[in-house]
Amino acid sequence: MGAIDPRQELADRLGLTEVPPARFASPADVTERLRAFDYLGDDSIASVTFLADRLAKPVLVEGPAGTGKTALAKAVADATGARLIRLQCYEGLDESKALYEWNYRKQLLRIQAGRGDSTGSEEWSALEDDIFAEEFLLERPLLEAIRAKDPVVLLIDEVDRVELETEALLLEILSEYQVSIPELGTMRAQQIPMVFLTSNNTRELSEALKRRCLYLFVGYPELERERDIIVSRVPGISTALAEQIAQVVRSLRQLDLKKAPSVSETLDWARTLVVLGRQEIGDADAAETLHILLKYQSDIDKAKKELLGRGKSLA
Amino acid sequence: MLNVLGDFVAELRAAGIPVSMSEHVDAARATTAIDIADRGLLKASLAATMVKDSDHAPIFSTAFDIFFANRSFNPDSESDSPDGEEGSPSSSERPTGVPGRGKAKGMGMGGGLSMSPEELSEMLFQALRDNDNNKMREGAAEAVTRYAGMEPGRPVGGTYYLYRTLRNLDLEELTARLQGIILPPNADPDNLTQHIARDDVARRIEGLKAAIEREIRERLVEDRGAEALAKSVRKPLPEDLDVMHANREEMAQLERALRPLSRKLAVRLARKRRHKRRGAVDLRHTVRRSLSTGGIPIDLRFKPPRPAKPEIVVIADISGSVASFARFTLLLVHAISSQFSKVRSFVFVDGLDEVTALFEHTDDPKEAVARINAEADVIAFDGHSDYGRAFMTFHTKFAPEINKRTAVLILGDARNNYHQSNAELIADLRYRAKAVYWLNPEPESYWNSGDSIIGQYAPFCDRVIECRTLRQLEAFVGTLA
Numbered sequence: 038m039g040a041i042d043p044r045q046e047l048a049d050r051l052g053l054t055e056v057p058p059a060r061f062a063s064p065a066d067v068t069e070r071l072r073a074f075d076y077l078g079d080d081s082i083a084s085v086t087f088l089a090d091r092l093a094k095p096v097l098v099e100g101p102a103g104t105g106k107t108a109l110a111k112a113v114a115d116a117t118g119a120r121l122i123r124l125q126c127y128e129g130l131d132e133s134k135a136l137y138e139w140n141y142r143k144q145l146l147r148i149q150a151g152r153g154d155s156t157g158s159e160e161w162s163a164l165e166d167d168i169f170a171e172e173f174l175l176e177r178p179l180l181e182a183i184r185a186k187d188p189v190v191l192l193i194d195e196v197d198r199v200e201l202e203t204e205a206l207l208l209e210i211l212s213e214y215q216v217s218i219p220e221l222g223t224m225r226a227q228q229i230p231m232v233f234l235t236s237n238n239t240r241e242l243s244e245a246l247k248r249r250c251l252y253l254f255v256g257y258p259e260l261e262r263e264r265d266i267i268v269s270r271v272p273g274i275s276t277a278l279a280e281q282i283a284q285v286v287r288s289l290r291q292l293d294l295k296k297a298p299s300v301s302e303t304l305d306w307a308r309t310l311v312v313l314g315r316q317e318i319g320d321a322d323a324a325e326t327l328h329i330l331l332k333y334q335s336d337i338d339k340a341k342k343e344l345l346g347r348g349k350s351l352a
Numbered sequence: 353m354l355n356v357l358g359d360f361v362a363e364l365r366a367a368g369i370p371v372s373m374s375e376h377v378d379a380a381r382a383t384t385a386i387d388i389a390d391r392g393l394l395k396a397s398l399a400a401t402m403v404k405d406s407d408h409a410p411i412f413s414t415a416f417d418i419f420f421a422n423r424s425f426n427p428d429s430e431s432d433s434p435d436g437e438e439g440s441p442s443s444s445e446r447p448t449g450v451p452g453r454g455k456a457k458g459m460g461m462g463g464g465l466s467m468s469p470e471e472l473s474e475m476l477f478q479a480l481r482d483n484d485n486n487k488m489r490e491g492a493a494e495a496v497t498r499y500a501g502m503e504p505g506r507p508v509g510g511t512y513y514l515y516r517t518l519r520n521l522d523l524e525e526l527t528a529r530l531q532g533i534i535l536p537p538n539a540d541p542d543n544l545t546q547h548i549a550r551d552d553v554a555r556r557i558e559g560l561k562a563a564i565e566r567e568i569r570e571r572l573v574e575d576r577g578a579e580a581l582a583k584s585v586r587k588p589l590p591e592d593l594d595v596m597h598a599n600r601e602e603m604a605q606l607e608r609a610l611r612p613l614s615r616k617l618a619v620r621l622a623r624k625r626r627h628k629r630r631g632a633v634d635l636r637h638t639v640r641r642s643l644s645t646g647g648i649p650i651d652l653r654f655k656p657p658r659p660a661k662p663e664i665v666v667i668a669d670i671s672g673s674v675a676s677f678a679r680f681t682l683l684l685v686h687a688i689s690s691q692f693s694k695v696r697s698f699v700f701v702d703g704l705d706e707v708t709a710l711f712e713h714t715d716d717p718k719e720a721v722a723r724i725n726a727e728a729d730v731i732a733f734d735g736h737s738d739y740g741r742a743f744m745t746f747h748t749k750f751a752p753e754i755n756k757r758t759a760v761l762i763l764g765d766a767r768n769n770y771h772q773s774n775a776e777l778i779a780d781l782r783y784r785a786k787a788v789y790w791l792n793p794e795p796e797s798y799w800n801s802g803d804s805i806i807g808q809y810a811p812f813c814d815r816v817i818e819c820r821t822l823r824q825l826e827a828f829v830g831t832l833a
Contacts, residue, residue, distance in 0.1 A: 043381055064393055084386075084396035091385040092378065099406060142644065238406070238612070239619050247404035248372055254406040284548045291551065320544050345543045 044229065047093045051214060051225045060090045060117045075269050076105070076112035077262055085253040086113060095211050095232035097247065100255035102237055103299025107194055110233040114190035119231070123192045124178040126199045135206055136216055138175045144168045169220040183216050183226045190231045197236040204246050211249045258300065260287055266300060271307045281318055282307050289330065292343055298330040306330050320345050353383055360419045363582045367415060368589045369408045375401055391420065407589065414585060417569060419578045472498065473522065477529055480556045492563040495521055500568060504575050510568045510585065517564055527553055594820050595677045596793050603676065606822060610680065613826055614687035620830065631655035661693040662786065662832065663757050667746060669764030670730060671701045671737040677793035678763050679721050680822065684829055686711045686720070699724060700742035703732030737767060740774035747777045754784040759832055762790045766806035773805050779812040788812065791819040791828065
């Protein structure tokens, strides 16, 4: 089969004069360059990031809270020297907050200013062209990412928070890398931005959205990777302590808890233990600091019972 | 490659993973962009392009292992050693001395029985102790050859072989030895250290089991081909499992699937309620907004709407035949009880008892459901379902409390053991209530056969719904609120 380079194809569609060079040479290259910015990914993170660049497709990153979904986009931006443009989603997000808005106050002023020195209806068409000029256009994150001349990484954070209908706003930009503005026409991307969408999976996203994206599930890290993350993010921690922390956290995650400890909570815990000057975790230390890892009283009680044994209370 | 990919996509679809045309194309494109000899990368790429739901990942993973077990797509890789990732079982990486991937390693018992049981056990122990993947694979292969007793051509999925292999390996002894190594006996370890060590050992043993399972699967693929094997190990997605006929393992899967399901449902319902209608104009807010446009209210603001929440009454048959279904429905309804103004639950066999109180003082509905069996007083006579009698009791005691805001949910297969139906009571309930729904966990084709009298009740219900899987249940409960 004739191998078509997806980047080439997209560049043709966008009317770019030259195809922007691929950002990563191989998945191993991804891992290495992210590591330089203290982001330790696993194989699937590296593979999907690499693929997203090669296929010029957005990535939908899903997984529990606090496992580094947003951090991935930041690290990719850092590693590729691109500017990060972030759209934080929330309920009630609409076109005027995500794509663009006409600066109607300025438009009103323009009309009022026009009234003084000119009359006559032929003026109106000139004025109409004038008030829908780019001067009156307020850029919002999506349009900003499309119009950027420099390399950008677009992060659409917590996309599951917007309503199902609002998702449709994203579809054009995700599949075509363009934004249509009725008064101005279609704005095409000036380069091929990398796009990351994150979701905490509080609702099903629409099929249409999923189809346009590559899917990456970021779960809790393996023991070894979590240990490495702790070592790289917490200054002054010993490898032995980091390993022990990772082991405790893994055991906690196996319990049936309301909210399992996330990686960021693990890091908080590690920092606390370092500040307390501990070299290893005993029962008493664990019991005293468990509230940093677990955020529900019922979870804390359960963890104490299972991990520390009910009999040995810390009197 | 494209042909194999096509077969693979067909298998995914047959297993219930929706793979669209454009995703298939993406996957094909992905294979041209990567080095397909790298199995880890190939797997990640196919997953990223075709599987868009983390619940589907295990099914994808199984299917992938079957379809891409030991095929090689790169013509060069026959001669060069493919630079696969560490975990990929490519033949050239295998240490010498182990039977290769050829005939000797096939199905029969004849292949390299080079070790005594003690040596094998020692080898597995060392592999587990050092976390040595190569050795683990070697040991797993040896164990399968020795113990599984695989017979060529038998149309099985491999669970039986796995069971036979594990039974013959003394896993308990291995566990004990490992714990002895990891926990130094001289120190007085506190509870935490012990617990961690136990978990660590358990994880390593799980790793061994997985290695054995993979080994068995690879041999089965060699024997019968990928398509046939994929068909026999195919499992439905958790939300498509038939609740009434789930075995213990599937039950556990269902329970795990239920929590995210109910959380999503609650979020969706809360949003639907907030966005259904706009409330009245919020004058304060509108005037404040109008200041920036010179006092002209261009941008109207509305108060959030506050529609009334419905009340739910659940009447569930918890006799043997439909108990598991009733449990899941109660769990789901109570898990999203914040979406209703009131939830009352009743259970019956031939007597009827209210169990609402069990759910009130616990934040774990699972615990409450477990207590139902022990505490509810549901057997009045002989312990066989008697719908007529149960409805009679309900009607006498509770009918006056049913009002126009109440939706009544009846769960059961309507297998009445040839007792009287008392269907007119349901007619009266419907007159009092907002609606009466009947959820029947039996397939529709079985209705009204034998002692099922759903047909007598059906005319008096607003809807009678076949509800066999979590997916159907979720869809129905979603329409209630």
